[in-house]
Amino acid sequence: MSQTRERLPAQVAAGSPGAGGSEGSVSSGRPAGAARPPGRPRSERADKAIVEATVDLLAEEGGVAGVSIEAVAARAGVGKTTIYRRWPNKEALIIDALAALKEPFPAPVGASVREDLIAIAQAFVSNKTDKKRLDCYWSIMGGAERYPELMARFTREVIEPRRDVIRTVLRRGVTAGELRPDLDVETALWLIMGALAQRARAFGAGPVPDDFAARVVDALMTGIAAR
Amino acid sequence: MSQTRERLPAQVAAGSPGAGGSEGSVSSGRPAGAARPPGRPRSERADKAIVEATVDLLAEEGGVAGVSIEAVAARAGVGKTTIYRRWPNKEALIIDALAALKEPFPAPVGASVREDLIAIAQAFVSNKTDKKRLDCYWSIMGGAERYPELMARFTREVIEPRRDVIRTVLRRGVTAGELRPDLDVETALWLIMGALAQRARAFGAGPVPDDFAARVVDALMTGIAAR
DNA sequence: TCGATACGCAACGGTCCCGTTTCGCTATGA
DNA sequence: TCATAGCGAAACGGGACCGTTGCGTATCGA
CATH class of the missing domain: 1.10.10.60 (Homeodomain-like)
Structure with missing residues (x-):
């Protein structure tokens, strides 16, 4: 119990000799100028x-x-x-x-906000890596109260950057006049992200159909009220 | 170790003889006309x-x-x-x-679809019992693939009835001309349910503000596109 | 070659939980 | 008063996993 185990900082440093330090490597995290420690290096x-x-x-x-x-x-x-x-x-x-799971998907800059949103949404529910990401999302959210630090970090490093991509697109749409000038960006975010995450996990609903992303975006764009 | 287990009072008031608990009771579930079995009845x-x-x-x-x-x-x-x-x-x-967790919330029949949706949405994220229900939802969804039967039953008995309440309101809105005649009801359902469930669990976002339900419904009603 | 460290592997004591059994007691109807 | 069955407490063998330790081997710099 007294054993003080070395807690590795989250910082990253380029590897020096032989070991080609790649990003995020836990074992090679050491100041750039420091000499390599003796012994066999970590794999x-x-x-x-x-x-x-x-x-x-x-x-x-x-x-x-x-x-x-x-x-x-x-x-x-x-x-x-x-x-x-x-x-x-x-x-x-x-x-x-x-x-x-960190690397964000790039913000596409297509012809319109609608196209950008659909592209993002489609990647969100269909991309293979994002599938795993979504599974992890549900796993972590389920046990949220049990592991607050885990939640916090996942939110900060994975969820928020993704929300931010959409947020940027929405803001751009407002500026460009494609979206309502009085748009409630955050609420729109909850709507689109919520729909995608929920649908991807829905029981008995089968795989997400190809046109789901477009349906979501269009429903949100045009609204459901009669006009 | 101290066994601080709370003990139930010795005298447990069981149901009156023969008048078995009505529905759902695990212990007294037996055909109406059947004689009570011998021995001490289950508590x-x-x-x-x-x-x-x-x-x-x-x-x-x-x-x-x-x-x-x-x-x-x-x-x-x-x-x-x-x-x-x-x-x-x-x-x-x-x-x-x-x-x-079964009993559904009643479908309110207010002056408008908008009011009904807001009432339902508000109950969904604020009601005390629904809070527990929502926590269970996340717990079960997290381990979904592990317990498919659990998922199936929860979906059938808890989630779907709730979706159905909203679905009915939406359909009524279409009939009444308050919503678009070509409304994609299912997609609208994903949007509204997803937003509420996600927001209720959001990390670091604090409690759901009172006007969140109205914001979600209004955003969905009027759409985000400029007109 | 030598010292230092990492490696995979196997084993350990400990904890938690499972599902079962036994115990003495209690509640009910005959 | 007796048979029947539910009750809570406690203990059991078994399994999963924890975090630690020792072993023989592999890989580095000096």
Whole structure:
């Protein structure tokens, strides 16, 4: 219990010699000028395998509780020791692993706001990587109150950047006169994101049809009221 | 360890002889004309305590995995035996317990579709019972793939009836000419339900403001496009 | 070659929970 | 008064997982 395990900072540094430091590498995180420590360097391959196995399990098992260190180790083909050398416990591992879901989708700049929104929405519910991201989303949201730090980080690094892409498109639409000048951007965000996330997880509704993104965007654009 | 388990009062008021509990009661569910079986009757009080503890735990623990039979027993103040006498395992217990969340909110018939939708939406995100229901929703959805039967039953008995209330209001609006004649009802449903569910669970966004329901309905009614 | 460290693997003691059984007691009808 | 069955408490064997440790091996710099 007294064992003080080295807590790795979330900072990233370029690798120096031999080890081609890639982004987000947990093992090579050390100041740029520092000398390489003695001994065998940590395996970047193990790093990646662990993080990928963690994310996969989180998506598949439908909950933080379903992710066990032993299952991650087995799936990644590494020993538990190798995991505990890097992270102090399960929550820390999952928090770090979420970085793997970080990269935002680019904001398309098409002919119109409508087209941009549809493109984003389509990527949101159909893209293969985003499928995993959505599964992780539901897994994490389910156990939200249990792991507030996990929630906070996931919200900050994964959810918000995505909301921001849409937010930007909406604001651009207002400026360009394509959307109402008095548009309630945040409410519109809840509507579109909510519809997509819910539909993607709906039970018994089958896979999301190809035209769902367009239907959502059009319904939101034109409104449901008679005119 | 202290067994601080709360004990139920020794004298448990069971139902009057022969007058078995009406619907849904697990313990007294037997054909109307059948004679009461010999021996001590099952405690209705224990039934209710178990179901309530189950639902509470499901809502609080944020996942099916967080609900353990031992925790339910402790919380309900009953022995594990009493639970296993009624249900064969955890999933069966949870499935049955969901019936406690069943009763639908009534469809209000106000002056307009807009008012009806706002009333429903407001109840959805603010009502106290619905808060627990929403927590259970997220808990169950998170572990969806793990417990398909649970998902199916929850969808059928809790989610769909609620969707149906809104669906009816929307259809009525179309008939009454208040909504577009070519309205895509299902897509509108995804939009409104998704926005409410998402917002209610949003991290760091604080409690749902009083006017959120109205904002969502109005945004959906009038659309976001300039006109 | 040598020291240092990481590796995978296996095993450990500990905790939690499962589903079952036994115990002594209590509630009910015959 | 007796048979029957539910009650809570406690204990059991079994399994999953935790976080730790020791082992023999692999890989680095000096």
